[in-house]
Amino acid sequence: MSLALDLFTLVAVSAGALFFLAGALGLLRFPDTLSRLHALTKADNLGLGLVVLGLLPQVSSPLGWIGLIAVWLLALLSGATVGQLLAEAVRPPDWSRQATRSPEEGPPRD
Amino acid sequence: MTSALVVDGLLALLVLGLALRVTFARTDYGSAVGFMGYGLLLALVWVRLAAVDVALTEAAVGTGLTGFLLLGAAARLAPGESFDAPGAPGFGSRILVGLLCGVVAAGLGAVVLSLPDPAPTLAPLVAENLPPTEVANPITGVLMAHRAVDTLLETVVLIPALIGIWSLASDSGWGGRPGSLPLLRSSGPLTLLAQVLPPFGILVGIHLVWVGADEPGGKFQGAAVLAAMWVLVLVAGLRRPPAVIGQRLRLLVVLGPLVFLGIGIAGIWLARAFLAYPEGWAKPLILTIEAALTLSLALVLGMILAGPPAVDRSDPKVGP
Amino acid sequence: MSEFLLSAAVFVLATVALGLFRVLRGPRDADRMLAAQLLGTGGVAALLLFGVATAQSGVTDLAVLLALLAAFASVAFVTGAARDSGDPNEPSRDEVRGAGDDAA
Amino acid sequence: MTGETLFGLSGAALVGIGLYGLICHPGALRKIVAFNLLGGGVFLLFGVIAKRGGGALAVAGKGADGDPVPQALVITGLVVAFAATAIAIVLLRGLGERRARASQKGDGSSIQPKRHSGGG
Secondary structure (H helix, E strand, C coil), X not given: CHHHHHHHHHHHHHHHHHHHHHHHHHHHHCXXXXXXXXXXXXXXXXXXXXXXXXXXXXXXXXXXXXXXXXXXXXXXXXXXXXXHHHHHHHCCCCHHHHCCCCCCCCCCCX | CHHHHHHHHHHHHHHHHXXXXXXXXXXXXXXXXXXXXXXXXXXXXXXHXXXXXXXXXXXXXXXXXXXXXXXXXXXHCCCCCCCCCCCCCCHHHHHHHHHHHHHHHHHHHHHHHCCCCCCCCCHHXXXXXXXXHCCCCHHHHHHHHHCHHHHHHHHHHHHHHHHHHHCCCCHHHCCCCECCCCCCCCCHHHHHHHHHHHHHHHHHHHHHHXXXXXXXXXXXXXHHHHHHHHHHHHHCCCCCCCCCCCHHHHHHHHHHHHXXXXXXXXXXXXXXXXXXXXCCXXXXXXXXXXXXXXXXXXXXXXXXXXXXXXXXXXXXXXXX | CHHXXXXXXXXXXXHHHHHCHHHHHCCCHHHHHHHHHHHHHHHHHHHHHHHHHHCCCCHHXXXXXXXXXXXXXXXXXXXXXXXXXXXXXXXXXXXXXXXXXXXX | CXXXXXXXXXXXXXXXXXXXXXXXXXCHHHHHHHHHHHHHHHHHHHHHHHHHCCCHHHHHCCCXXXXXXXXXXXXXXXXXXXXXXXXXXXXXXXXXXXXXXXXXXXXXXXXXXXXXXXXX
16 A cells, blocks of 8 residues: 555656756746746646655644645645736737747837 | 755755846846745755744745835836946955855855854753743743844834835825835736735735734734735735825834833833732733734835835825 | 655746746746646655655645645735736836836 | 864855855945855855864754854844945945936036835
8 A cells, every 4th residue: 555655656746846847948938928828837736746646645743734735725825826917917908919929029028 | 865955955046146147137127036045945944054033034024025115116216226237346356245145155154164063052941941931832922022122123123214214205295195115007916816805815814813823923924924915915905005204104014013011011010020920820921912013023024015005196006 | 755755846846947947048037927826836845855764744735735825825926917018007008117007 | 074064164165156246346236236145155164164163062962063153143134234234235336316317417418217215
């Protein structure tokens, strides 16, 4: 039984780590801010979620489970709303007209 | 244990890289964002140093609250002068300063490498004297019993800071509501976040204070979380910061230190020393002080973030 | 098992470090904040991994705290990003920082 | 090489980096940030000393295995650093407003956007 649980941890944590890699690569390689945001949310929700899922069998106390799940739920909540806020903030005011063109507008800020 | 060492090394490299990035960033804003990352990594380093209490404080106060202030300031101030601006030290003097700073760092590094072995420590003394305080977290024991005078001064230091900030208000603004918080255009997601997150945050804050007696946690960490949640509600425009002239606000601000002082002075008669606790009463008294202090600290921290009072210009815009 | 969890923590930290290059490249402030956000979640994941691996107490509390503060920090960021995208009420979007200064 | 030594050396380097930024950077906000970097380095040195002094408590049973006295001092230091940073930032913003108002009075073509007096 414990072997099966360990195997479960192994698989879930590895999958979560892969999502983090995907998120980081997306953040580096995607061409504009909004698609980078998309990449980031994958790492946020799935990466952290799978890591938490994988760690659950390794923690014995029920309080520890609650804590781990609370971390993930909080990350989900803040990730979802913050994604909206960020997207709202970076979206050009005339987004709907620009949607067909490249969303990366204006000169680099820095 | 080699992979533990790899974790440590990677963390150290990341911290140093971000520190360099923070120093040499071209914009104030990039610097502030980098600083928040730096604080987060520092919190992880504290966990690796087996100091979860400090990690919690670093994350809540050193990163969360300080980062909020820095981001707010960077977003509103005129762009700070970059390294090439007139008035900046020339290339030669920068090299010289860099060399001298390198010497300082190297000296400190040499000290680290030549620290005595076995290390001098007060840990056995603390462990010996922990049972009378009836708390199991040694850091809480040190803060609340062994070095209570320090802790009293440290909670009191935040109140002069708040008074200092209030006294920087313009004449016309005095007595009004604090006006430094950014106020966002109300949007659905922000309102949702400001309504859903604070209940969790208050729970976490109280939890941190409560477990602080026996496990990592404590009043500063809890109060910082409570203050952050309050500021979130203020920023979303769901509530308005109280006017600094209010009696109730001022009473709550000094409540914690007053309780601390009162119990401390009562100790002169009951336990024969200032800030000493009578036998058998240490834990309930410490918990009472911590509860009162948490409330006051959360309020003070929130008001510090809210800034000096200002003329109330935003009246028509605010409101749920 | 703890050895595996520690290596996973190393891996996650390394990928986060990779993502941090976005902080260097920008180009917009929002991109920098995205990288900081990734650092936040990655840091929490690494913290949980090596916390469970070394069975330290209080690590989940710290992780919950970090998750809470990540949301708080992003709200602080959005206040600044408002000026990055330009407020429709402001005359020109290139007009220096501080344009998001409405309703101070 | 142990983890503690590694972090101790990082703390020393952070002090150097923070000091450099504090002296060399002309921007006031950046000086405040550099001051906080420097503080982080100093606290880290404290933490390393605390970790090295630990062990006795771990034997005694519960709690972190570090010397709690330096750790408690670091918590105090973090709070005081926050208070100092907050005051410095409020001062800085007041200064920025004064400057903006002065330059608006001086010539209308200031690059400062309409900055409110008083609170902001």
